[in-house]
Amino acid sequence: MNKNELLDYCSKLSKKENIEFYYQENNLEKSNIEKFSIGKNSYKENSALLIKVLINGQIGEYTLNKFNIENILAGIKKAKNVAKLKNNLKIKSFGSSKSKTKIKFDKNIENICFEKLIEDTKKELTKDKYIKSYEGSISKVNHYNFYINPYFEKENKNTCVNIGTHINTKFKKPSSGGFSSIFTKTKDIDINNNITQAKINANNLLNPKQGVKDKYTLIFIPELIEEIFDELIVPATIGETIFKKESYLYNLKNKEVFSKNINLVEKPHLDYFLGSQSVDDEGYKTTNKNIINKGKFKTAIYDVYGSTLANKKSSGNGFRSSAYGSISSEHTNLILENGKNKIENLIAKTKKGILVYSMMGFHTSNLTNGEFSLTINQGKEIINGKFENTITNLNFTGNCKDSFKNIQFSKEQMFFGDSLYSFGILENIKLI
């Protein structure tokens, strides 16, 4: 059964038997960057079909990756058995929000020649005097999914090119540095810039020394601001988690929890952004939302289950990471409003600080009470606006509810595929 036959068959069955289907297809081409060469090329294709039934308000799901009528019918039977077992909150119906919103993606990037990307990367792996070896990869990923429910169908596809370069350096004390980029437009692909940035970062981080415990101004690179939001702030805004009192933002809606400089918005319809979707994976329209406005937590997001539990409406944020995964509340694209000052001016004003390149321990944070403890793994000391030693192994601990009250952001923003974040500056932080 080829893809078109499969989707036709599912489309007919969906209306006839009130079934939802989610078909997913990914293709990945990838080569590793190892030492000073490109090696271990991979080509992977992967497809799967999720079947979702709704019986007496209960959902049953089953996923398969061998497509024939016999397997699909057996899968429907299994999904129905699951639905019959359940006695949860009743879901009324599948979503029926058709949308006319069109989101642009670059069709050329889908067909970009991967062999050319390999050739271009090879040329950049130069043996500069401080470089011991390169690690990393270059990849091109095509994502495709097709959602069918009894009311409408939607197709979603996008392609991106990723390059991540990590450099191990030659100095006596081991050190490393790197840079990663994600491209969704052919014209933006710049392998030279990626590897040049990785070289600059690695060179900046030579010869690390144990940091000295003291008070510092911390300047986080955009990659770390993205990680701080992704790990410490955004998950706390999930409606179901808040309802279950598992989020430190419980009872804090419309309260000024964070810095007035934090304006975080969800924008689901941005062209060339990987998170863009006009309708979510449960059939509900996606919309723009103010998640945090001037430091106040404004909007919690919900999928169908979470909204039913909390007696709210779905906010159109029910997505699944793959046909094998369950629906969860996820944001589409997140944009953090940038600041007014350039990063070079912010660094120049810093009397005693650290430009932080890498931190460990995000996974140990506690979203229920907001407490976190992070280790600065790599940073560049700043004294009177000038870079001094590379430092390592200092601890930054605190609580999300009070640690980000004074954060400010740089003018520059970095693109992460489905988000934009800037450099972040926190003053007067005690490190041990």
Add this chain to the structure above:
Amino acid sequence: MNKIKTTSKNKNEFLNKIDNIKSYLESKNLDYYDIRYEDNYTNSISIQNKDIKNIKENNTSGIGIRVYKNQKLGFCSTNNIDNYKFIIDKCISNTLKTNKKTKLNEFSTTKAKCKIKYTNFKDINISNKTKELQKINANFIKKQKKDKFYEILNSNLTYMEILRKKYFVNPYSYIYQEDPHIIMYSSLVSKKDDIIEQSVHRIGHLGGLEKISFKQKEKILIDNNNKIIELLNSKPCPATKSDIIITPELSDLLAHEAIGHAAEADAVINNSSILKLGQVICNKNITIIDDPTKKEFGYYKYDDEGILAKPRTIIKNGIVNEYLMDIESASELNLKSNGAARSESYSKIPIVRMSNTYFKEGKDKYKDLLNNFDGFLLDGFAGGQVDPSVGTFMFGIKNAYKMKNGKIISKFKQASISGNILNYLKNIDSLGNKVGDFSFGFCGKGGQSAFVSGSGPYIKIKNTIIGGTKHE
């Protein structure tokens, strides 16, 4: 390849497909190839308080193929086995554009069928399993409601069954392996006054239904409840420097994160490890072993290159003794593979991984470790991370008990320890004389997850940075 005797029509069809793929690969004049076919089953049941939040059953299958020509190595995979010609051609074409020369000095020549004894997951139907879990959770919630000291806000149970049926085929070898794993998690959120805490407790085993009985399922909840009470009664940990004693669960973490990753030969070859063979890195009482032949969560008989797995002594009496190697890294180092190539599934290329990693026991009795001890006893794993290229690591710790003269004087929660691997190992003062139970986990590397476990004795370490959530 020897034909395997089969009786069912499906098996014959499957073997014919493998033969067709082999013939096609042989027509490409490759220097080597191997094929991994997998047929995987997963089932998970999630209970949220009284409700069944989710039941998810997946059946997936597919092939992963490695091609090797002119010292260039490539990999391709698909779940659509009939599309093998397209993916092989695409893979060979791209691989020949690469410029890394990869040595592969040995290949598996084994013919074997390996299956551990276990009770089939399908012996009990999903309906009965679900009802049992619901009952356990409902009884637990009902019982705890009587307790006025604290309130349980949420009690979630997750139960998972994973069965991987793996075939490895190369021009000389045919290996079939069957790996069952069973896992259960309890997640509790509880409230005392205005303090809300969350605690997750989990168990996981190599094996089938026989590994987790009804009583054990009940016990997971009781154990987790004890843990959350402990958290509710503890203060936030101060950030400080102190001597520490770590429990076997944390010895596992130290062996795995601080040493195991740095001993992976691919990291060593790529200059992103701080370890070197023959280097004295700690006191001679310390030996660290990675042993895939132990019937623990990280067990396997043959690795995903068809090489017989064997125990690896990474650190022997304080000296770096052996790396974890696959064929590629062993060939690069002019050594033989010790069977450390593992892949998450058919769709991922095998890479160097750990299995069951542990500190060998020392000589001291637990009571001797505690004798006159002033510092922190640390317990409970909350994740770990390491940068093997610079040697820094960070572990999350659930409970920290401040001790004076070997006695607990106060209880803290949510701590962490961090530092440089080499400095840390040098600060190990003494090891207990008994290795604890092996705990299980999933180790992430290169976008792949591997089933692992580990353990060790109680270990006393001097002068350690404790990252708490409060400044002392």
